Amino acid sequence: MVTIAWIESLVCIIDYQMRQMTVTKQNAEFFRELRKEAEKSSDVMDRIKQMYDCFFAFAMIWSFGSCIDESKRDFNGYLRAM
Numbered sequence: 001m002v003t004i005a006w007i008e009s010l011v012c013i014i015d016y017q018m019r020q021m022t023v024t025k026q027n028a029e030f031f032r033e034l035r036k037e038a039e040k041s042s043d044v045m046d047r048i049k050q051m052y053d054c055f056f057a058f059a060m061i062w063s064f065g066s067c068i069d070e071s072k073r074d075f076n077g078y079l080r081a082m
Helices: 003-022 027-038 042-067 072-081
Strands: none
Touching: 003 042, 027 042, 042 072
């Protein structure tokens, strides 16, 4: 797989996850309120950043890890070490 395809896969997965945040009215309102709370509290902002980090980690595992044949254990060890 060429490098640009890995990046495209990563971005598509993250884009899908971001769209799911507003797919329903309830989700959209929840995240709107969460952003308002983040303006008042750094703890809430840290939770939002952690959520985005999880989006990236999930996308990285599935976009890069899905194409690896021989070195899946090395990739697994690298990610766990991070």
